[in-house]
Amino acid sequence: MGDVALMTPALIAIAAKYSNAQLTIVTRGNFSPFFYNIPNVNVLGINLKKYKGFFGVIKLYREIIKLGPFHAVVDLHGSVRSRMIAFFFRWQGIPTSKIIKGRREKLQQTRRFNKKINPLPHTVDRYLNVFKKVGYDAPIRKGPWLNVDGESKMFAKDYFKSIGLEKKSGQWFGFAPFAGHALKEWPFPKSKKLTEILLEEFPDCHVFLFGSKDEGKQLENLKAGSSRINLVQGGNLGIRGELGIMERLDLMIGMDSSNVHIAALLKKPVIGLYGTTHPMSGFGPFAQEDSGVLQVDLACRPCSIYGNTKCWRGDFACMEMIDPFDVVRRIRFLQNVNTLW
Structure with missing residues (x-):
């Protein structure tokens, strides 16, 4: 849940700089309050239990694509499910980008011996970098970054x-x-x-x-x-x-x-x-x-x-x-x- 909430500073930054862009967020339905009152943001709230397995992912992809047309797809999760959906869009010729989680650097931090404790990019910065890869670069704006409805x-x-x-x-x-x-x-x-x-x-x-x-x-x-x-x-x-x-x-x-x-x-x-x-x-x-x-x-x-x-x-x-x-x-x-x- 925290990772989903941390999307909001990135979305606010993109929405503010690219006022003509329409953003569609696909996430669990109960997380939709995090995205209240962000301009040009629509939320497709889903129940993941309805989309189990390979055929469930195909079903979800078909529901998402109906909301298009899309000019780009960004994967801020990096899960098997989200990577599969991004692949289907890429197969249709739509530019995609995915989050780089820095697993190697994190392993260097958490290993028992010979640790390398260097500051890694904040999750919000990683999210912004995913948008940047498909041509949407924007600076962080001042908070608060959650609006209460x-x-x-x-x-x-x-x-x-x-x-x-x-x-x-x-x-x-x-x-x-x-x-x-x-x-x-x-x-x-x-x-x-x-x-x-x-x-x-x-x-x-x-x-x-x-x-x-x-x-x-x-x-x-x-x-x-x-x-x-x-x-x-x-x-x-x-x-x-x-x-x-x-x-x-x-x-x-x-x-x-x-x-x-x-x-x-x-x-x-x-x-x-x-x-x-x-x-x-x-x-x-x-x-x-x-x-x-x-x-x-x-x-x-x-x-x-x-x-x-x-x-x-x-x-x-x-x-x-x-x-x-x-x-x-x-x-x-x-x-x-x-x-x-």
Whole structure:
């Protein structure tokens, strides 16, 4: 989901420079709120379960081509399915280009010995390079890069009303303690400690915990009955609801996961806790790669691009060494340099 959301700065740049170009985005249907209000952008929202296997890809290609004619096709995913679809278009004589993910350079970063930790292009820059290959070159524009639609705002309004926070008061902090892979997550006791410290250090704050239905019990554990801690469960609110809520926050704290990336695209100050992964791999919070990252320098980092690996040291030091008070200090730093709150 984070990779899809990161398409928006590139699409906004292209749409702004090439106002006569019509962009058709093919993605999962539930991701369509990310592309709200981008000029000349249409979204073909699909359910991938309907397009399984080789014949499913052919079926999807036939549905896409009906929306043409197309002058170029860009593959920002680089999956087997997207490469096949691009091949069919190329067979029809339509120029295509695909993302270069830099797998060799990333392997050099993540191998256990003789690492080469050089900053790689951000995912957004890689997306822009794909457009450039078919003749569409454009500079990044100022954010925010996600627009929140009226439905999202209504979801958020109803949510805040349901928890008795119709009018904003104090500081509102989001905290997303989970990630797609366990090795990208802070140890749970540290998350627990952070919620307690936030309430102590910021007496006027409200904390909003983001997670899925499956993480409900752990979220309730973090809430511990506090009236100043509220749950935001995506299964109940959906992406639209979460976008509406994030738009009202002063800060988002989380792992290297979609919540932090989405908040950064909303131009909210973020604190992303990076351990197994590394922002130099091109996945830092967009436009906040320095101030928005909390990490410790260890020779073994990074050991993975996506977090789907095992800790070579066996002690998970990259995350264990990040203290909850480190997060508090970063919040105070951001408050001093940021005029948003």
